[in-house]
Amino acid sequence: MSYWAKIKDGVVEQIHSSEEQPTAEGVWVETSMDGDFRKRYAFIGGAYDSVNDVFINKQPFPSWVLNGDFEWEPPITMPDDFDVRTRFYYWDEANQVWIPPEDVEG
Numbered sequence: 001m002s003y004w005a006k007i008k009d010g011v012v013e014q015i016h017s018s019e020e021q022p023t024a025e026g027v028w029v030e031t032s033m034d035g036d037f038r039k040r041y042a043f044i045g046g047a048y049d050s051v052n053d054v055f056i057n058k059q060p061f062p063s064w065v066l067n068g069d070f071e072w073e074p075p076i077t078m079p080d081d082f083d084v085r086t087r088f089y090y091w092d093e094a095n096q097v098w099i100p101p102e103d104v105e106g
Contacts, residue, residue, distance in 0.1 A: 004028045005042035005055070012042045012055065031055060039070050061093045074098075 006014035007027045015031070022028050031042040039054035047056040054070050064072040074091060078098055081087050089098040 003031045003033060003041070005031045005048065007048045007050075010047055010050070012044050012046045012048060015042060015044060061091060063093060063096060 001017050002019060002021075004016045004018060004022055005012045005028070006016065006022070006024075007029055016022050016024075016028070021030070029038070029042070029048055031038060033041050035041060040057065042048065042055040043057060045058050047058075048054075049056055049070070052070070056066065056070050057072065059066075060072055061074070063075050065075070067073050075096060076098065078089055079100075082089055087101070089100055092099050
């Protein structure tokens with residue numbers, strides 16, 4: 001099964017699964033579930049960079065910048081003890097800092 005992203009003005013607006021490229025009106029670009037090509041799987045609302053032929057995820061926060069590998073980076077590196085399974089930090093956009101889980105209210 002192949003997956004196709006419908007692109008309008010550089011933005012992914014639809015994903016369709018089909019063995020062949022869709023014939024519906026619009027620009028359709030094949031995307032790879034495992035990121036074998038075009039860097040990553042396309043997501044609705046994400047971008048398609050036709051010059052570099054890559055899909056780019058949505059920018060998570062206004063202060064984050066796209067690096068040369070088409071990944072979003074925060075302005076401040078995440079703390080070294082980050083571990084997605086045991087120690088996760090939260091980005092505070094207003095104050096431009098990483099907040100440890102024990103300091104998050106809620």
